[in-house]
Amino acid sequence: MAKASAKILIIDDEQSIRRTLKEILEYEGYKIEEAEDGSEGMVKIKTKKYDVVFCDIKMPKMDGLEVLANASKLKPDLPIVMISGHATMETAVKAVKTGAFDFIEKPLDLNRLLITVRNALDKSKLLVETKKLRRRSTQVMEMVGESSAILKIKETVDRVAPTDARVFVTGDNGTGKELVARWIHEKSNRKDGPFVEVNCAAIPSELIESELFGHERGSFTSAHKQHIGKFEQSNGGTLFLDEIGDMSLSAQAKVLRALQENRITRVGGDKEISVDVRIVSATNKDLLQEVEKMRFRLDLYHRLNVIPIKVPSLNDRKGDIPLLANHFIQHISDQNKMPAKPITRNAVKALQDIHWTGNVRELKNIIERLLILSDTKITSADVEKYVYSPTEVKVTNNFDRFENLQEFKEYAEKSFLEHKLTKNSWNVSKTAEEISIQRSHLYNKMDKYNLKRQ
Numbered sequence: 001m002a003k004a005s006a007k008i009l010i011i012d013d014e015q016s017i018r019r020t021l022k023e024i025l026e027y028e029g030y031k032i033e034e035a036e037d038g039s040e041g042m043v044k045i046k047t048k049k050y051d052v053v054f055c056d057i058k059m060p061k062m063d064g065l066e067v068l069a070n071a072s073k074l075k076p077d078l079p080i081v082m083i084s085g086h087a088t089m090e091t092a093v094k095a096v097k098t099g100a101f102d103f104i105e106k107p108l109d110l111n112r113l114l115i116t117v118r119n120a121l122d123k124s125k126l127l128v129e130t131k132k133l134r135r136r137s138t139q140v141m142e143m144v145g146e147s148s149a150i151l152k153i154k155e156t157v158d159r160v161a162p163t164d165a166r167v168f169v170t171g172d173n174g175t176g177k178e179l180v181a182r183w184i185h186e187k188s189n190r191k192d193g194p195f196v197e198v199n200c201a202a203i204p205s206e207l208i209e210s211e212l213f214g215h216e217r218g219s220f221t222s223a224h225k226q227h228i229g230k231f232e233q234s235n236g237g238t239l240f241l242d243e244i245g246d247m248s249l250s251a252q253a254k255v256l257r258a259l260q261e262n263r264i265t266r267v268g269g270d271k272e273i274s275v276d277v278r279i280v281s282a283t284n285k286d287l288l289q290e291v292e293k294m295r296f297r298l299d300l301y302h303r304l305n306v307i308p309i310k311v312p313s314l315n316d317r318k319g320d321i322p323l324l325a326n327h328f329i330q331h332i333s334d335q336n337k338m339p340a341k342p343i344t345r346n347a348v349k350a351l352q353d354i355h356w357t358g359n360v361r362e363l364k365n366i367i368e369r370l371l372i373l374s375d376t377k378i379t380s381a382d383v384e385k386y387v388y389s390p391t392e393v394k395v396t397n398n399f400d401r402f403e404n405l406q407e408f409k410e411y412a413e414k415s416f417l418e419h420k421l422t423k424n425s426w427n428v429s430k431t432a433e434e435i436s437i438q439r440s441h442l443y444n445k446m447d448k449y450n451l452k453r454q
Helices: 015-027 038-047 064-074 089-098 110-138 148-160 177-186 208-213 249-261 287-292 298-304 318-335 345-352 359-373 380-386 405-423 428-434 439-448
Strands: 007-011 031-035 052-056 080-084 102-105 167-170 195-199 238-242 263-265 272-274 278-283 307-310
Touching (some): 007 038, 015 031, 015 110, 031 038, 038 052, 038 064, 052 064, 064 080, 064 089, 080 089, 148 177, 148 307, 167 177, 177 195, 177 238, 177 278, 208 249, 249 263, 249 298, 318 359, 359 380, 405 428, 405 439
Parallel strands (some): 007 031, 007 052, 052 080, 080 102, 167 278, 167 307
Antiparallel strands (some): 263 272
């Protein structure tokens, strides 16, 4: 939470204390409001929005503990810091049990004060993010399909979800691994907690540890403030580690320790933080092959692979395409407030004849395209017109358009390379490794055929 937007209320009957606090906090860039007793403070808390409240304990009309009790019921997420010059340890304990974020004794220590403010604002920010994640997790799409593979996945999810067992989801890109993870969370005892997703392939290896475990201010050059990592953000809920096969070995070692001890340490810190997190991980790689190549830890693989779930490719469950097509038509139409168009039987058959490299995700995108571009209904002619790209058109019975063998070979090579690059999201290194050529060689081929990501 940026300082410029942080609003702090100071409740204290001593004007000198209010003035001192106000000067210190305004110098740091915070917006300050004051109340000279508990009654005025409660009115302000009820009618305005604050990010942090500082409240004295001994005050006329309404003392600080009463303010704390009432405010905690009214706004349970509001961090309230109690301050006092006469309090006993018993009073401090009572304040914390009642819901105080922290307790500071007078005379106020400047460093302690500023650290407390920053920690309270971090908590507020974390609660806001958690609520957003909870709202997002309630909008989980259905697992659509009646194939034996999908029915088996649904049965496994129903059995494993109520437990805290770790689940390891495998399958090609676009098959719905994240959807399986979200349903496990949604059907679990943790459904009211956050569902936090980390795409390990999308985060640079030098930043993955900070992203997962957080970092302390000043722990590296760009660490200008403390950062709460994904393990802490998902405390009490589910952490989904997507594409975990792309995680660096150093991060794998820390994840293994976190799973073993249920504790993490922020980058640049020495304090151990307890976490209560359920792990669901996913990959499109064969991790045992990665273990053999010394790119993945075998001990971590066994920790993650408690309940394995294999999500089939769309090509292995083409009988589900009619259900999926109608589901997406209705979902996309509702989402875009447009009338749903019927799809003909021949159009569905045409969709079933396609080789789906992008699986269910690709089918959803295609249905959206057909809904927008077709007329009153989706026909097989629409599928032929709007789905097949020039590199996907079957060359069978079209050999006459090639003058010689070299021309056909170049066409086939270009089509093959574009297919593989698209499948791997235009990751040149990954594609070169998959088709067993040098990366520089692949770049030369891309230049030759003018292959560029659209």
